[in-house]
Amino acid sequence: MPITYIGKTTHFKGKTLFEILSNLKNFGVGRLVVRSAFQRYPEPTFYIIKKVEPQMDEENKFGRVWVEKCFRGKKVPGVREVTTSYKPDFCLISKEDESYYLNYELKEPKVERILPREIPFPPLLREVLLREQKGQEGVMENELMLELHYRKHVLTNYRVADKGETPSESFRYPGLSPEFLEGIKVNYNA
Amino acid sequence: MLENFTNFRLLRQITRQIQFIRYKKRPTPARKNIWEPPAPSKYFRISPRPVIPVKEQEELKHLYDIYRTHFRALRHFFQCEYEKTTRLSIAVAEKMKEEVSEHAYLMEQNKLENERVAEIRKARRKCDMAKLDDELSQAEQSLSQLIQEERKKLDELVLKEKKMNSTYITSQTLETAIEDALDNLTTYDFAIDLNGVIYRDDKKESTYI
Structure with missing residues (x-):
């Protein structure tokens, strides 16, 4: 039976970050996740999970996550906290596809x-x-x-x-x- | 009416009965307040998402970007102007000058006061040192006196012991001491009461008191 969605449409696509991380070993430290909102760019935009502090609430929905960010093929220096982990907009990257994201190199520097x-x-x-x-x-x-x-x-x-x-x-x-x-x-x- | 309000029980009864009307009747076209639930006929209605053409949205976004940039610049400009009026105005500068001169005056006064206090301190310290020297010499004297007294006492003790020396039993006088002891036998088989009376074989012998 095909799934029929009821209610207001949403731009989000995926799960909340903790829905993904709570199913993974060691809360998925070292794995890659993407936000589907940033998939509209041709260059890869992704997060590398570095540290996770779950809040241990009933729905496993909240907690703090620190990641290394990469936006449109450029790495953001330092480890930063994700402020949008509650948004149901995250997708996990399978281990086979990780190499594409990690080894991506910008071909041409953007025009300033x-x-x-x-x-x-x-x-x-x-x-x-x-x-x-x-x-x-x-x-x-x-x-x-x-x-x-x-x-x-x-x-x-x-x-x-x-x-x-x-x-x-x-x-x-x-x-x-x-x-x-x-x-x-x-x-x-x- | 006011007199009645002094009676708190009555006041409570009255206030319970009052129903406050905080909002007027809805104006036309009627619009429900935010805390009112949706009308029963609208429970399952899902309002469609507004469709905005892509080009129009881009244009609006661009315009909004311009608006924000310009307003940030304006805000910054006004902020700078305000700071100019507050920090660098003539009145403020004069006040700053006054404050600087007052500070210099106060520093001068402070220096003078410090010098005055330093002189007093110097005299007091001199006096204190003299007192301390006196105390030290006195202490030395009393200590030497104490040592001498102690030595005297010890000498006396030595003399006393030397006098006692004649009664000691030595290897030479041992034989005579034994013989003397055998000649004068003493028995310690006796009882003594609280008054110091010695009883030997149930006989009262003598008293020490």
């Missing part, structure tokens, strides 16, 4: 994205700042730019542009597809 260093101020704020600085010397109108701050992470393929460097990305409206702007007039200079 150069993000803009600064953007113009919002119009009203710019006007306010200009009025404030009217009397002061050594202030150029063109230099009035808002400096951007980006999140920092170990694995990033982007960097902030140096002074005078042209960035590869831009934050100007319109975004990806201009078809959403059909029939709408946008003042790009504003």
Whole structure:
């Protein structure tokens, strides 16, 4: 009889991490698991189990797991704790397939994205700042730019542009597809 | 009414009967409150997941990314501006100057006070040292006196023992001592009562007291 699912659909596919680990010898230390959410990337994304502390609750659902992470073929340095172990989204990798994950090498280094260093101020704020600085010397109108701050992470393929460097990305409206702007007039200079 | 409220039993009875209406009647279109259960006719209804076109979702995500980046930058800008007003404003700078000068003044005062106290301490220590020297010399004297007294006592003891020496039984006087003992026999077969009276063969002999 085919399985029929009832209820709201979910993006998750698999089991919770402890459903898998509690069936394995030594709580699966040394084995590989993947999250199906990250299977959408062509490069392998996986966790190597390093240390497990089960909470010994009735459903065997909770506990703490420390892993070595690999995201899109790049290894994240250090051992980190999994914060999403309760999500039913994990799959175990069989021992035959482990070599593919462990020996994967990135063929081409990704193209580095150069993000803009600064953007113009919002119009009203710019006007306010200009009025404030009217009397002061050594202030150029063109230099009035808002400096951007980006999140920092170990694995990033982007960097902030140096002074005078042209960035590869831009934050100007319109975004990806201009078809959403059909029939709408946008003042790009504003 | 208020007088009645002083009676707590009555107050409790009244408050039990009151039913508070915390929310007004639902506005139209009617919407149930979050703690109310679903209507019986809607128990088994499963609302379908909203379908968003991929392109539209990507566009929305991109726009949201831009929004977040811009707002982070703005927040940072305002934070810096605020810090400028608080840390580097003229009033703050003046206050800082005042604090620095006050600190210097206090340090000077502290130095003077330390010098004053140091002089007092020096004099006191000198006095203390003199006292200590006195005490030491006194102690030495008393110790030498004690030693002399002890020596005197020992000498006296030696003299006394030397005097006693004449009564000791030596190998030369052994024969005479034995003969003397045999001549003057003493029997220790006697009883003694609490008053020190000696009884020999049930006869009262003598008293020591």
